[in-house]
Amino acid sequence: MAYIVAEPCIKCKYMDCVEICPVLCFHEGENMLVIDPVECIDCGACLDECPVQAIFPEDQLPAKWHGYVELNARLAAAWPVIEAKGQPPADRDAYKDVTDKRHLLDTNPGPNRP
Numbered sequence: 001m002a003y004i005v006a007e008p009c010i011k012c013k014y015m016d017c018v019e020i021c022p023v024l025c026f027h028e029g030e031n032m033l034v035i036d037p038v039e040c041i042d043c044g045a046c047l048d049e050c051p052v053q054a055i056f057p058e059d060q061l062p063a064k065w066h067g068y069v070e071l072n073a074r075l076a077a078a079w080p081v082i083e084a085k086g087q088p089p090a091d092r093d094a095y096k097d098v099t100d101k102r103h104l105l106d107t108n109p110g111p112n113r114p
Contacts, residue, residue, distance in 0.1 A: 002037035008054035011095035017046035028110030036076035
């Protein structure tokens with residue numbers, strides 16, 4: 001079972017989770033991160049690092065975000081691996097408490113980082 005990044009990450013993308021992850025399972029899009037379910041080792045280290053509580057064990061993912069299981073797998077295959085925390089979006093705090101953000105998801109890959 002993998003961990004899943006859900007809707008609260010959209011337009012926030014703080015990236016604190018990337019720093020704590022012992023493997024390279026996070027992938028970066030323009031305004032969200034996803035977890036590669038194949039690379040995730042289910043350690044849970046990322047859970048407490050996310051300031052918007054966007055990461056869930058797959059079996060505890062709220063039903064309203066069930067579609068994010070497939071979304072994480074699909075976008076992880078298309079987006080670059082993120083190896084280090086980058087600069088989060090400047091307006092991230094404005095979106096921290098916004099709900100129903102799925103329509104704001106940009107499916108373009110994020111920048112390639114060293």
